[in-house]
Amino acid sequence: MTWSNYSRLGAWLVVLAFLPLLAGCGVYSFTGTSIDPTVKTISIQTFQNTASNGPSFLSQRFTEEFKDYFQRNTSLKLVPRDGDLQFEGQIVAYDFAPAAIQNQNGVDQAGVNRLTMQVRVRFTNTKDPKQDFEQTFQGYGDFPATQDIARINNDPTALRRITTNVITDTFNKSVANW
Template structure:
């Protein structure tokens, strides 16, 4: 099975269901649950021919956001005082993937990615920037896609 979009999906697989990916990270913004879930659905719809169904798809995804951390990524000395040279947003998402046609491909895994921001940007400005958090979550969604249907 070969396709131009890099997927390796058995022809018997026709549907996909993606449960709401809950945000269980205590510091994560309120919008993260809906945005991550919708972006995950959109990615699969754009890159496969699978039909999205509310539940019991041939491929099933569920999980939760387990970490949303913002911390200094590098320290620099300014007039003898240690300060953050940049700040890093790290997000971890635990995904349970079930392939009902081939259980050997099913998995449960934590996916993690990050982005660095200038030291003068705090977590409030990051959360209020519609593209900042999405940059990090899109990397995670690509990793989930590659692990589940691209077999990379």
Template sequence: MYSFSGTNIDPAVRTISIATIQNNTPQGPAYLTQRFTEDLKDYFQQNTNLQIVPRDGDLQFDGNIVAFDFAPASIQQVDGVDQAGSNRLTIQVRIRFTNTKDDKQSFEQVFQNFDDFPASRNIATINSDPNAVRTTTTKIITDIFNKSVANW
């Protein structure tokens, strides 16, 4: 069955459970675990008719954040000294997806995305700006959604 949101969900699938996606890295803001998990739930609620249940859903997600890296993305010379021209935030999330109605669609995969920031922004300013991190995590959530229910 196809829908206007681009999903390809079997009509027998009615529920979804999303376990807390833990941050297993020493980096990242304190709110990352809760924000990522809630944003993932919200995305599925907005784009499907599936009912979210605490556990044992027809579709099940669990996983963890495995990388949260902030490093120079480009180097430029200023007065003969190499400096970061921009900084890149890269986040990786390992997701285990189980489709209890069709195990062939189940998978485990690491999803990664990044955003570049001006050299004037350091990791402290990025972590204290919820929208900066959310831009990167939203891209990852879209990729998870597309892989699991849109079959892209």
């Protein structure tokens, strides 16, 4: 055997030695998900807005953003109902309140207002019921006191920051196992 044959043989042995490490112990993807390969579908029901003071469009906007996030970050097929992974829930709180009080000219007033949204999520994994959960997730954003709630509600970027926090936390708990 020549030296180059030994070199090739050595290279193949190194590749074969590291192959089990590449396979890993579980299922992993570059988005950080650890979804069982038998899970193929996801169903996401409309998150009803049961908060007394949320805007009328909140339910629809939150649900669509939730669906978009999961479709962008997984290869699961979205189905209307009975998915391998199932999400449902309610928006239970949508509160706008002072977060920092400042004294200006002897008068206490809000320096910053905080918009807080809480969403109760029920997650069902039909392939592994041990992963099922029901939990409330919360997102918030701070805004200058000069911005009122109507302006924030009409600013899709401001509201998206808050909903993205809730959706990301739900995603991490359900499919990233964080």
